[in-house]
Amino acid sequence: MTLRSAAPPHNAGFDLKQWMQVQLHDVERALEEWVVSKPDVATGCRAPQDLINAMRYAVLDGGKRLRPLLVLAGYDAAQNQAGGQDAFVQSRVAALRAACAVELIHAYSLVHDDMPCMDNDVLRRGKATVHVKFGEAGALLAGDALQALAFELLTPDDGSVAPLTQAGLCGLLARAAGSSGMAGGQAIDLASVGRVLDEQHLREMHQQKTGALLRCSVLMGAHCASASASALHALEIYGGAIGLAFQVVDDILDVTSDSATLGKTAGKDADNDKPTYVSLMGLQGSQQYAKRLLDQALSALDQSGLNNTAALAALADMVVNRTH
Numbered sequence: 001m002t003l004r005s006a007a008p009p010h011n012a013g014f015d016l017k018q019w020m021q022v023q024l025h026d027v028e029r030a031l032e033e034w035v036v037s038k039p040d041v042a043t044g045c046r047a048p049q050d051l052i053n054a055m056r057y058a059v060l061d062g063g064k065r066l067r068p069l070l071v072l073a074g075y076d077a078a079q080n081q082a083g084g085q086d087a088f089v090q091s092r093v094a095a096l097r098a099a100c101a102v103e104l105i106h107a108y109s110l111v112h113d114d115m116p117c118m119d120n121d122v123l124r125r126g127k128a129t130v131h132v133k134f135g136e137a138g139a140l141l142a143g144d145a146l147q148a149l150a151f152e153l154l155t156p157d158d159g160s161v162a163p164l165t166q167a168g169l170c171g172l173l174a175r176a177a178g179s180s181g182m183a184g185g186q187a188i189d190l191a192s193v194g195r196v197l198d199e200q201h202l203r204e205m206h207q208q209k210t211g212a213l214l215r216c217s218v219l220m221g222a223h224c225a226s227a228s229a230s231a232l233h234a235l236e237i238y239g240g241a242i243g244l245a246f247q248v249v250d251d252i253l254d255v256t257s258d259s260a261t262l263g264k265t266a267g268k269d270a271d272n273d274k275p276t277y278v279s280l281m282g283l284q285g286s287q288q289y290a291k292r293l294l295d296q297a298l299s300a301l302d303q304s305g306l307n308n309t310a311a312l313a314a315l316a317d318m319v320v321n322r323t324h
Contacts, residue, residue, distance in 0.1 A: 014310035054134040054142035059107040062125030067217040068099035073311035074221025095224040101150040108146035176216030185209025197275040211243025234304035245293035251276040
C-alpha cells in the first residue's frame with residue numbers, strides 16, 4: 001500500500017534510515033540502562049527481579065519506536081543553540097529522557113490492553129504477550145511499574161533537566177495518557193464493541209486512544225527545545241494529523257496483512273466486532289483519508305516557521321506508507 005509515491009519536498013537530501021539509526025541507538029541504550037533494578041535512594045531496597053524481567057520483556061527488543069522518534073524529531077525541528085552549548089546539552093538530555101518516557105507509557109498501555117480483561121491478545125511484537133509469559137498479575141504490575149518509571153525518568157534529581165522543563169513534560173505526558181487521552185480512548189473503545197459509530201465519534205475515540213500520545217510525543221520534543229507558541233501550535237496540528245493517520249492505517253493493515261507481518265494478531269478488530277475506519281469508510285475510502293491526513297500534516301510543517309522539519313516529514317510519510 002503506497003499512498004504517496006513521491007517523497008515530500010521536506011525530505012530532499014534527507015536520509016531517514018541514517019537519522020533513525022542514530023536516534024534509535026541512543027534510545028535503545030538508554031532504555032537498556034534505565035529499565036533495571038536499582039536501589040531506592042531512601043531505603044536502599046531493590047525492585048524484585050521478576051518484575052524487572054517482565055518490564056524489560058515488555059519494552060526492550062521490539063516495536064517501531066515511533067513515539068521516541070517523534071520526540072527526537074520534534075526536538076530537532078525546534079532546537080535552538082542560542083543559549084550556548086551547556087543549554088543545548090541539557091535540552092538534548094531532556095529530549096532523550098522524554099523519548100524513553102513516552103515509550104514506557106506506550107509499552108505499559110500495550111501490556112494492559114493485551115490482558116484478558118481488555119483485548120485478550122496472545123501475540124505482540126512478534127512474541128507472546130506479557131500476561132502469557134508472566135501471568136496476569138505479573139503483567140498488571142509490570143504495566144503499573146512502567147508507567148511510574150516514565151515519570152521518574154522525567155524528573156531526575158541530578159540537575160540534568162531544568163525543573164520548569166520537568167513540570168512541562170510531566171503535564172504533557174499525564175494529560176496524553178490519562179482519562180481525556182489514551183486511557184479515556186481505550187474506555188470508549190471497549191464500550192463501542194458491537195456498536196456502529198459515525199465518523200465523528202470514531203475520530204474522537206482514536207484522537208484519544210492513539211492520537212493523544214503521538215501528538216504529545218512531538219510536543220514533548222519541541223518543549224525540550226523551548227519552541228515558540230506558534231511553532232507548538234503548528235506541531236500540535238501535525239501531531240494530531242499523523243496520530244489519526246496512524247490509526248487509519250492500522251485499521252487498513254488489520255484487514256490487508258497477516259499476523260507474521262504485523263507481529264500481532266491480524267483480523268482481531270473484525271473478529272471482536274469493533275468499529276474501524278475500514279468498516280465505516282471501506283478500504284479505498286480509508287486509504288484516501290490517510291493520504292489527506294498526511295497532506296494535512298505536511299501542510300502544518302510548512303506553516304510552522306521551523307527550518308529543520310525533514311525528520312518529521314519523513315516520519316509522517318513512513319506512518320502512512322508503512323506495511324506493518
